[in-house]
Amino acid sequence: MGFELAMVLGFFVVSGLALWALLFVGRFLRLRAPRPEKLTTYECGELPVGPAWFNFNNRFYLVALVFVALDVGVAAAIPLVVILREAAAGSGGWLVFLLLFGFLLLLAVALAYVWKKGDLRWLRDLPAPECAPVDTGRPEPKP
Amino acid sequence: MRALAEYLAASWQLSPLGRELLSAGLILLTAIVVFAVALLIAALLTWLERRVAGRVQSRVGPNRVGPLGLLQWLADGLKMILKEDVVPAAADRPLFLLAPYPVMIGVFAAFATVPFSQLLIAADLDVGVLYLIAVTSLVVVGILMAGWGSNNKWSLLGGIRSAAQIVAYEVPAALALLSVVVMAGTLSLQSIVAAQGGWPWEWYLLRTPFGFVAFFIYFTAAVAEGNRTPFDLPEAESELVAGYNTEYSGIRFGGFFLGEFANIYLMSAIASALFFGGWQIPGVTPAEQVGSVWWQALGFLVFVAKAGVGCLVVILLRWTFPRLRVDQLTALCYRYLAPGAFLCLVGNALWIVLVPAGSLFERMVGYGMTAVAAALGLWFVLRMRRHMVSTGDRLDLDLFARGHTRAAFDPAWQARAYGRFRRRRPGEAS
Numbered sequence: 001m002g003f004e005l006a007m008v009l010g011f012f013v014v015s016g017l018a019l020w021a022l023l024f025v026g027r028f029l030r031l032r033a034p035r036p037e038k039l040t041t042y043e044c045g046e047l048p049v050g051p052a053w054f055n056f057n058n059r060f061y062l063v064a065l066v067f068v069a070l071d072v073g074v075a076a077a078i079p080l081v082v083i084l085r086e087a088a089a090g091s092g093g094w095l096v097f098l099l100l101f102g103f104l105l106l107l108a109v110a111l112a113y114v115w116k117k118g119d120l121r122w123l124r125d126l127p128a129p130e131c132a133p134v135d136t137g138r139p140e141p142k143p
Numbered sequence: 144m145r146a147l148a149e150y151l152a153a154s155w156q157l158s159p160l161g162r163e164l165l166s167a168g169l170i171l172l173t174a175i176v177v178f179a180v181a182l183l184i185a186a187l188l189t190w191l192e193r194r195v196a197g198r199v200q201s202r203v204g205p206n207r208v209g210p211l212g213l214l215q216w217l218a219d220g221l222k223m224i225l226k227e228d229v230v231p232a233a234a235d236r237p238l239f240l241l242a243p244y245p246v247m248i249g250v251f252a253a254f255a256t257v258p259f260s261q262l263l264i265a266a267d268l269d270v271g272v273l274y275l276i277a278v279t280s281l282v283v284v285g286i287l288m289a290g291w292g293s294n295n296k297w298s299l300l301g302g303i304r305s306a307a308q309i310v311a312y313e314v315p316a317a318l319a320l321l322s323v324v325v326m327a328g329t330l331s332l333q334s335i336v337a338a339q340g341g342w343p344w345e346w347y348l349l350r351t352p353f354g355f356v357a358f359f360i361y362f363t364a365a366v367a368e369g370n371r372t373p374f375d376l377p378e379a380e381s382e383l384v385a386g387y388n389t390e391y392s393g394i395r396f397g398g399f400f401l402g403e404f405a406n407i408y409l410m411s412a413i414a415s416a417l418f419f420g421g422w423q424i425p426g427v428t429p430a431e432q433v434g435s436v437w438w439q440a441l442g443f444l445v446f447v448a449k450a451g452v453g454c455l456v457v458i459l460l461r462w463t464f465p466r467l468r469v470d471q472l473t474a475l476c477y478r479y480l481a482p483g484a485f486l487c488l489v490g491n492a493l494w495i496v497l498v499p500a501g502s503l504f505e506r507m508v509g510y511g512m513t514a515v516a517a518a519l520g521l522w523f524v525l526r527m528r529r530h531m532v533s534t535g536d537r538l539d540l541d542l543f544a545r546g547h548t549r550a551a552f553d554p555a556w557q558a559r560a561y562g563r564f565r566r567r568r569p570g571e572a573s
Contacts, residue, residue, distance in 0.1 A: 003145045007170050007266035008255050008274070014174035015251035016244055018182075022394050026224040030393060039232040041295045042389055051233065052296045060307045063473065067310040070481070074317050078273060078330070081321050081488070084495055085328025093496040100492055108485055111477065120477045122470030 062119050066111075073107045144173055144265055173265050174255075181254045185405040186216035192404070192458050199462040226393035231293065234390065238292030242285050243391075243398030249281030250402040250409060257412045258332045260422045260443035261432055271332040272324055275413060276317050279368070282402065283309050286377075289399070290387040301386025304469070305377030309368050311476045316364035318484030319357040322491045323347045323417045326354065336416050341425035344509030348418040349516055351508065353490035358418045360484045365410035366457060367476070369403065373464035376472060411453025415446060422446040 041048040080100040087096040114120055148169050152162045190205060190213060197204025205212030230239055253275055255265045268274050283306050290302015326347055327335040339346050347354045367374035370386075378386030388399045415421055422442035424432065432438040467475070498505050 003148060003166060003170075004266040004268050006166065007144065007173065008252065008268070010170040010174040011177070011252040011255040011265065012248055014171070014178050015248045018178055019244060019247045019394075019398050022224065022397070023228070026228070026394050030225050031227045033227065034229070036232070038229060041231050041233050041293075042384070043296065044384070048233070048295075052294045052299045053291070054299075056299065056303050060303050063307040063311050066477070067313065070314045071310075071317065074314065074321065075273070075276075078321065078324070081325045081492070082328060082330060084325055084492055088495045089500075097492050097496045101489060104485060104489060108482070111481060111485075115477070120473060122473050 245285030315480035336421035
C-alpha cells in the first residue's frame with residue numbers, strides 16, 4: 001500500500017506545484033500595474049459600500065449541520081457495506097444486513113426529524129411575532 | 144503502476160535504495176503525465192462546451208484558432224498567463240492567493256484513482272471510493288477561501304451558496320456510490336470494474352433496479368457538486384456576477400476554471416467505472432485482456448468513450464435546462480435524492496443477501512433491465528422526433544460543421560434541411 005499512498009502524495013504535490021509554476025512563470029510575463037481604482041472591490045461599477053464580511057443567512061449553518069449529521073454517519077457505514085458481500089457468501093449475511101439496516105435507519109430517522117421540524121424548507125414560515133409591528137412612519141404597502 | 148515498478152526493479156536487479164529511487168521517479172513521472180492528460184482533457188472540454196453551446200444556440204462557436212477552433216484552449220491559456228493578477232486591496236491576501244490550490248489539488252489528486260484501463264491506473268487504492276469522496280471535498284475549502292477572502296459581496300454569497308450546495312449533495316452522491324460498493328464488496332475501483340462485465344446486463348447500472356436509480360441519483364448529485372447548470376446558483380451570471388471567482392483574474396482564475404472542467408470529466412469517469420463497466424470489452428474476460436496490448440488499447444478507448452458521452456450529456460444539460468431556485472435545490476437534495484439513495488443502498492444490500500451471485504434470477508433481471516433501458520431510450524428518441532416534427536426543427540449532430548449553420552442564410556438549403564421533418568401548416572400546399 002505504501003507505493004499507492006506515495007503516488008497519492010505525488011499527485012498532491014504535482015498538482016499544487018503545477019499551479020504554482022504557472023503563476024511563477026507568469027510573474028515574469030504578465031503586466032503589473034496596480035492602481036487604487038483597479039484594486040477596489042468589484043461592485044458593478046459603484047463604489048463599494050462597506051466590507052463584505054457580514055452575517056449571512058443562518059440557514060447555511062443548518063445545511064452544514066444536516067451534512068455533518070448524515071455524511072459522517074454514511075462514512076461510518078462503509079465497513080459494513082464493504083463486508084456485506086463476503087458475509088452473505090457465508091452465513092453472516094442477515095446479521096450484517098440487519099446491522100447496516102439499523103444504522104441507516106438511525107440516519108434516516110435523523111433526516112426525517114429535520115424534515116418534520118421544517119428545517120429542510122428554505123423558505124420557512126415562522127410563527128407570527130408576538131410584539132406589535134414597528135411603526136415605520138410610512139404608509140403600509142397595499143397587498 | 145506498482146506492478147510496473149516491481150517488474151522493472153526485478154528485471155534490473157536493483158538494490159533496495161535503487162528500488163526506492165525507481166519508485167519515486169516512477170511516481171513523479173506518472174503524476175506529471177496524468178496531470179498533463181487531465182489538464183488537456185479539461186482544456187478540450189472548454190472547447191467542446193463552447194462548440195456545443197454554439198450548435199445548441201444556432202451560432203458558430205470558436206472556429207478561428209486552429210482547425211475548427213481546436214487550439215482555442217491554447218490561446219486562452221496563453222492569455223490567462225499574460226493577464227495581470229489583480230488582488231483587491233480590501234481582500235484577505237493570503238486566503239485570496241491560496242484559494243485556487245485546494246480546488247486544483249482536490250480535483251486533480253482524484254485522478255490518481257481513475258482506472259483508465261486495466262493496467263493504466265496510477266494508484267489502485269483499496270479505499271478508492273472513499274478516497275474519491277474525501278479528496279473531491281477539498282474543493283469546498285478552496286471555494287470558501289475564495290468567497291471569504293475576496294471581501295466582495297458577490298464572492299461571499301457565491302462561496303457560501305456553493306459550499307452549502309456541495310456539502311448537501313455529498314450525502315446522496317456518497318450513498319449512491321455506496322450502493323455500487325455494496326454490490327462489489329470492495330472500495331477499490333479496479334476490483335469494482337473487474338466485478339462487472341462488458342455487456343450492458345453485466346453493468347451495475349442494469350444488474351438491479353436499484354443500481355439504475357442510484358446512477359441517476361449520483362449523476363444529478365455530481366452535476367450539482369460541480370456547480371453546473373441547472374445547479375449553478377453559486378456562479379449564476381445573472382444574479383451573482385461570477386460567484387466566488389468574481390475578483391479573480393489571469394491564471395489564478397484559470398485554476399478554478401480548469402478545476403471545474405476537469406471535475407466534469409472526473410464525475411463522468413467515476414460513473415463510467417462504477418456503473419457502466421469501465422474498460423470492460425463485451426465478450427472479452429479480464430484474464431484475456433491482461434495479456435494483449437490491443438485489448439488494453441481497446442479497453443482504454445472504451446473507457447474514454449463512455450466517459451466522453453457522460454461529459455457531452457453534462458454539457459448538453461447546461462444548455463438545455465433553466466436554473467433551479469434555491470429552495471428547489473435543497474428540496475431536491477434532501478426530500479428526493481437523499482431518501483432515494485437510502486432506499487437504493489438498502490435495496491442493493493437486501494439483494495446481496497437474498498439473491499445468490501450468478502443465479503438465473505439475477506441474470507434474468509439483468510436482461511430485463513437492459514430491455515427496459517433500451518425501451519426507455521427508444522421512447523426518448525421517438526418523443527424527441529415527434530417534438531422536432533411538430534416544431535419544424537432539424538437534427539443537428541454535426542459538431543464539426545465548419546462555420547455558421549447554412550440554413551440561417553440559404554433558403555434553398557433551408558428548405559432541404561427542414562423539409563423532411565416539417566409538418567405542413569393548415570392550408571399550406573404540399
